[in-house]
Amino acid sequence: MSIRRFALAALASALITGPAAAATEILNVSYDPTRELYQEFNAAFNKHWTAQGKEAVTVQQSHGGSGKQARAVIDGLRADVVTLALAGDIDELNKLGKLIPADWQSRLPQSSTPYTSTIVFLVRKGNPEGIKDWDDLVKPGVEVITPNPKTSGGARWNFLAAWAFAQQKYGSEAKAQEFVEKLYKNVPVLDTGARGSTITFVNNQIGDVLLAWENEAFLALKEQGGDQFEIVAPSLSILAEPPVAVVDKNVDKKGTREVATAYLNYLYSEEGQRIAAKNFYRPRNEAVAAEYAKQFPQLKLVTIDQDFNGWKTAQPKFFNDGGIFDQIYQAQ
Amino acid sequence: MSRRISPVIPGFGLTLGYTLVYLSLLVLIPLGAMFVHAAQLSWGEFWAIISAPRVLAALKLSFATAFAAAVINGIIGTLLAWALVRYTFPGRKVIDAMIDLPFALPTAVAGIALTALYAPAGPVGQIATWLGFKIAYTPLGITLALTFVTLPFVVRTLQPVLADIPREVEEAAACLGAKPFQVFRHILVPALLPAWLTGFALAFARGVGEYGSVIFIAGNMPMKTEILPLLIMVKLDQYDYTGATAIGVLMLVVSFILLLLINLLQRRIEKP
Numbered sequence: 370m371s372i373r374r375f376a377l378a379a380l381a382s383a384l385i386t387g388p389a390a391a392a393t394e395i396l397n398v399s400y401d402p403t404r405e406l407y408q409e410f411n412a413a414f415n416k417h418w419t420a421q422g423k424e425a426v427t428v429q430q431s432h433g434g435s436g437k438q439a440r441a442v443i444d445g446l447r448a449d450v451v452t453l454a455l456a457g458d459i460d461e462l463n464k465l466g467k468l469i470p471a472d473w474q475s476r477l478p479q480s481s482t483p484y485t486s487t488i489v490f491l492v493r494k495g496n497p498e499g500i501k502d503w504d505d506l507v508k509p510g511v512e513v514i515t516p517n518p519k520t521s522g523g524a525r526w527n528f529l530a531a532w533a534f535a536q537q538k539y540g541s542e543a544k545a546q547e548f549v550e551k552l553y554k555n556v557p558v559l560d561t562g563a564r565g566s567t568i569t570f571v572n573n574q575i576g577d578v579l580l581a582w583e584n585e586a587f588l589a590l591k592e593q594g595g596d597q598f599e600i601v602a603p604s605l606s607i608l609a610e611p612p613v614a615v616v617d618k619n620v621d622k623k624g625t626r627e628v629a630t631a632y633l634n635y636l637y638s639e640e641g642q643r644i645a646a647k648n649f650y651r652p653r654n655e656a657v658a659a660e661y662a663k664q665f666p667q668l669k670l671v672t673i674d675q676d677f678n679g680w681k682t683a684q685p686k687f688f689n690d691g692g693i694f695d696q697i698y699q700a701q
Numbered sequence: 702m703s704r705r706i707s708p709v710i711p712g713f714g715l716t717l718g719y720t721l722v723y724l725s726l727l728v729l730i731p732l733g734a735m736f737v738h739a740a741q742l743s744w745g746e747f748w749a750i751i752s753a754p755r756v757l758a759a760l761k762l763s764f765a766t767a768f769a770a771a772v773i774n775g776i777i778g779t780l781l782a783w784a785l786v787r788y789t790f791p792g793r794k795v796i797d798a799m800i801d802l803p804f805a806l807p808t809a810v811a812g813i814a815l816t817a818l819y820a821p822a823g824p825v826g827q828i829a830t831w832l833g834f835k836i837a838y839t840p841l842g843i844t845l846a847l848t849f850v851t852l853p854f855v856v857r858t859l860q861p862v863l864a865d866i867p868r869e870v871e872e873a874a875a876c877l878g879a880k881p882f883q884v885f886r887h888i889l890v891p892a893l894l895p896a897w898l899t900g901f902a903l904a905f906a907r908g909v910g911e912y913g914s915v916i917f918i919a920g921n922m923p924m925k926t927e928i929l930p931l932l933i934m935v936k937l938d939q940y941d942y943t944g945a946t947a948i949g950v951l952m953l954v955v956s957f958i959l960l961l962l963i964n965l966l967q968r969r970i971e972k973p
Binding site for chain 1: 754755813816817820821822823837838916917920921922923924931934935936937938939940941944
């Protein structure tokens with residue numbers, strides 16, 4: 370085949386398959402522990418979508434650390450929707466990439482967070498160290514496993530939960546800082562992501578307690594059959610709100626706004642909420658939440674907006690270079 | 702009239718043009734862009750970033766562990782190359798193929814496997830704990846991971862050179878009364894040293910930038926077991942692109958100087 374004929378053939382096949390594939394495919398860029406959730410949800414959404422007489426849609430999933438995923442989208446990954454671990458990461462799509470408007474979080478119900486989670490403790494069976502609350506984590510000799518807040522969204526929720534506990538119990542920011550300093554002295558390994566920490570704790574058997582996303586803790590329990598670990602709910606934790614958003618610039622370019630919006634809205638439907646609950650995320654829908662109430666431990670939850678003035682304040686104060694987390698390690 | 706010497710392989714213009722375009726797209730432009738990006742910083746800002754105590758601690762750790770790994774491979778790798786070239790034994794081909802496995806394996810997989818083995822609860826880690834030291838989550842663990850990923854460099858650069866040294870040279874030396882150590886010292890070492898240095902430099906350079914395999918076994922504790930590439934990731938996770946490129950430039954410059962020194966050393970050895 371001559372080069373020209375080959376080029377023509379390649380061009381023709383690109384023309385035929387190109388637009389057709391784009392119309393029925395959307396990309397969901399998410400963080401690590403939502404893999405199982407979205408596999409189930411995508412199938413359900415497709416059924417719902419085609420039942421309305423629409424063309425079937427293929428949802429591609431991409432998973433990784435939340436910050437890394439946001440960066441990929443900013444650098445040009447054509448995500449139709451993002452479902453990340455922190456609002457702070459989606460804010461950067463606005464700030465650095467101008468991909469979505471600044472008020473993105475008000476476009477969907479519940480601050481664009483269809484499901485929530487929290488931070489709990491995973492301990493070894495029988496709880497040999499007798500860990501019941503945050504106070505037990507700062508005792509000498511207790512080894513705590515948590516990822517690095519500089520690289521992991523989940524780890525930032527862990528840090529803030531510990532901070533909130535100390536501040537409420539001991540009454541001042543200075544005391545809270547002292548408390549988290551003691552806690553991080555007990556951390557032998559700082560993995561870069563939540564899954565890494567789970568592997569360190571579960572497979573490599575390091576540490577006495579793992580600070581984990583509630584859904585991740587349940588998943589570890591489910592995979593291990595529940596005979597090696599147990600979940601301990603502290604007296605107070607943080608309401609972790611992983612938000613979702615349509616990436617305007619990308620859907621407008623690809624012509625997928627309708628399906629992308631419907632996709633996210635369906636997370637709020639009863640079925641979407643039930644799938645979230647089945648995957649150990651706390652549903653927002655009250656009826657579904659009541660159905661699964663037994664599954665989730667009752668605990669007092671602080672929120673990022675009320676107790677920390679939102680991520681826009683918390684991120685630079687605690688986690689950016691020179692922030693409180695850095696000071697902890699600089700002091701040593 | 703001067704006669705043009707025609708090279709054996711024709712098309713010098715074309716091949717050189719291709720080489721330059723290819724290298725530009727792949728190496729020159731990306732690395733150049735890094736310098737351009739870092740140039741947004743004033744000298745003072747750049748200095749503040751690279752002289753932060755955490756960066757310096759990581760710099761020391763990254764280069765020290767990469768150097769240690771390269772030295773270990775320099776010794777063990779020579780031994781392996783020697784055994785594989787000089788002796789025939791059953792399973793030689795299989796072992797020879799195994800040398801390349803660290804290149805083929807995704808580094809993250811290697812890192813997880815090494816951590817599982819050398820963590821305090823792992824099979825080897827348990828023995829180490831019993832003996833009173835720790836491997837995983839210490840600089841020792843980092844060195845181990847780097848030794849693993851850079852193993853093929855020294856072996857693969859030495860093998861062909863070793864195979865090319867004629868036996869007769871050693872035999873002649875022996876006939877003239879040289880003792881085995883003298884043969885090694887005066888015949889083999891000079892012939893092998895340039896290739897050995899190349900292997901060493903390759904292993905060292907690769908080790909400095911290694912991320913995937915180290916990140917699981919390092920423990921990543923600030924000031925203690927935090928490698929330089931992790932600090933770049935940390936900066937990126939704060940969307941601090943300029944800060945990250947500043948550290949990247951620092952690594953590039955330090956690596957370049959070290960490689961240059963090794964190269965000069967190699968030249969001096971080659972023409973005594």
